[in-house]
Amino acid sequence: MSTVLDSRSFLRWCWRQLTSMRIALILLLLLAVAAIPGSLFPQRNQNPLQVKQYFIDNPATAIWLDRLSLFEVYSSPWFSAIYLLLFISLIGCVLPRSIEHLKAIGAQPTITPKYLDRMEHFVEIKKIDLDQAAAYLIKNRYRIRRDENSISAEKGYARESGNLLFHLSLVLVLIAIGVGSLFGSKGDAIVNVGDRFINTPTSYDILGFGKYQAEDSLPPFSLKVEDFKAEYDPVTNAPIDYTLTVRTANPANSPETTEVIKVNQPLAYGSTKIYLQANGYSPIVIVRDKSGKVIFDGPTPFLPQDGNLSSIGAIKIPDMNPQIGFVSSFLPTADRDPIRGGFSSYPEVLDPRLLVSVWKGDLGLNTGVPQSVYRIDTSKMERIGLKALTVNETYDFGEGSITFTGWKSWVNLQIVNDPGKGFALLGAILAISGLLISLFTRQRRVWIKQGRKTQVAGLAKNGIPGLEQEINNLVKELSNER
Template identity: 85%
Template sequence: MSTVLDSRSFLRWCWRQLTSMRTALILLLLLSIAAIPGSLFPQRTQNPLRVREYFVNDPETAKWLDRFSLFDVYGSPWFSAIYLLLFISLIGCVLPRSIEHLKAIGAKPPITPKNLDRMEFFTEIEKVDLDLAEKYLKKKGFRIRRDIDSISAEKGYARESGNLLFHLSLVLVLIAIGVGSLFGSKGDAILNVGERFINTPTSYDILGFGKYQSEDSLPPFSITAKAFKAEYDPATNAPLDYTLTINTANPVGSLERDEVIKVNKPLKYGSTKIYLQANGYSPTVIVKDKSGKVVLDGPVTFLPQDGNLSSIGAIKVPDMDPQIGFVSSFLPTADRDLVRGGFSSYPEVLDPRLLISVWQGDLGLNTGVPQSVYRIDTSEMQRIGLKALVLNETYDFGEGSITFTGWKSWVNLQIVNDPGKGYALLGAILAILGLLISLVTRQRRVWIKQGRKTQVAGLAKNAIPGLENEINDLVKELSNER
């Protein structure tokens, strides 16, 4: 029997330690520290190619990093354990306090202590009328407990309400994050102007689902990028505005309609939001083989490298024999100096150049190993040409030819379904509100007791200053009324 009691006592002790505010703060600090590796190392759910590069460049180190789930931080057992412990700690700490606080909201202040001379700022004055004292304290916002020969007054009770609201809001934020990770989805897709996007898994460049979501949960809709306009400050080259005009349709009985997406104005499909995330250029080229047959005709997406949209990309032509790859750069407004070489001096297309380095050999597309569409591994290839092309210029590199025919703007659409986002926002707003209430509210108690003389004293919760002045004002008021 004693063993069972000891075990229960130990469990109660563990529960008290877990649900203490000190433990909750420690767990909150641990959670923020545990999230740091997620920004230092590439994550499989966001950038699988970078993770693969780690394994190629340093397989031993990558293997150890993978053992500790540093490539999948937010889904790792240790991160989930800290998250769940923090959730339990906050619930166990705040919920009982909140229940007790609700019960005590309508309660009267505690009775007047017997020995007021032990309280703060104890003062004795000649006898006064307690009715006058009660009237003054009520005017100052105190709750009153009136006895035959004493008054117990209290104000600032909202301080504890704000404190509890802050911590309950943190619980709401944690719940919202959990709901989003379990029932949400997030994906990115690059779309050239004129192209159509259909909301199916194969249309995404990157797509991740919550634990209880799947491919069948994607809402049916399609988007066609009709036009994209970027405005820049001519003096600073800084972007002023981005506007994407699209044509969208829902196959389930919805008519097509035109919509506008801006950086801070997403398109909504129920709980799914479509954000304009980034933009760049896709040079259009025509590649022909020796016989003059067209083997590639269309835009190739390039990645911007700076604010002026100097971009790099890879034009891969696996259908030629031998295979051909173009390591390329696109300069919207070409310029050049001795140090930087070729670069773009403005983000709009005013004087475009396509710089190409032609490589011949195996592109490595049949190895089964995924590779970036923006780069070419030239370690097993031979360079056979180098050229800077102006618009509509053709370059014959011996095995064929390439013509720079123009460009198209592309946009990166981020498509997010986060059912917990609204609750997280609400929790953040309530947390700030609760924190402000707890910071600006001064909780204190004042007692007045009749005897041979009138005794006045008080108590400031958490030693918050201002009580002395309040008691001095009270004593002054009572002395004047006497």
């Protein structure tokens, strides 16, 4: 029997420790620290190709990192354990206090202590009229408890309300994050100007679902990128504005409509929002074989490497024999430096160049191993040419030819469905409001006791200065009325 009691006592002790504010703050700090590896190492659900490259570059280290779930931080058991413990700790700490606080809201202030001379700023004055003292305290927003020979007064009760609001709001934020991760989705798609995007899983470059979200839950819509305009400062080259014009169609609304998307102005379909995330260029090339037959004709998205949109990319031609790959760079406004070599001096297309390094051999597309569309593994290939092309220039590399015919702008659309986002925003606003109330509310208690003389004393519960001046003002006011 004693063993059972000891076990229960131990469990009660563990619960008290877990639901203490100190442990809640420690868990909150641990959650912040545990999230750091998610920004240091590539995550499988966001960029599996980078994870694969990390295994290639650091095979020994990657194995241990994978065992520690550092490539899947936010779904790892240890991160989930911290998250759940913090959630339980906050609820167990704040909920009982909130219930007690609600019960005490309408309660009267505490009974006047027997020995006021042990309190802060104790003074004795001649006898006063307690009715006048009560009227003065009520006028200055004190709640009072009037007894036969004493008054107990209190104000600043909202401080505890603000403190509890802050912690309850943190619980709301945690719930919102949990709802978003379980029932939300997030994806990215690069779309060239003139192309159409249909909201199906195969249209995305990267797409991740919450644990309880399925592929068939994507809202049905399509959009065609009609136009994209980027404005830059001609002095600093810094972007001024981006404007994306799209034609959208939704089965619920049969006619197409024209919409404008800006960086801070997403297009919304219910809880799904479409953000303009990035932009770049897709050089257009025509590749012919030795006989002059067109093997490839179209744009290929390149990835920007700097603020002036110097971009790199890969053009892969697996249908030629031997297979051909172009390791390329696109310079919107070409310039050259003796040390840096070719680079772009301005982000708009003013004097474009397409730099191509031509390789023949095995592109590795039939190995079953995923690879980046922006890079070529040249380990089993031979370089057969190098050329800087201007618009409409053709380069014959022996096995065929390539013609640079122009370019298109592309935009990266980030499509996010986060059903908990609104609750997270509400929780953040309430948390800040509660924190401000808690920090700046002056919680005071003042007691007045009538005897041969009148005793006055107070207590500043949150240590904010000013209580001494308030008592002096009270004594002065009552002495003048006397």
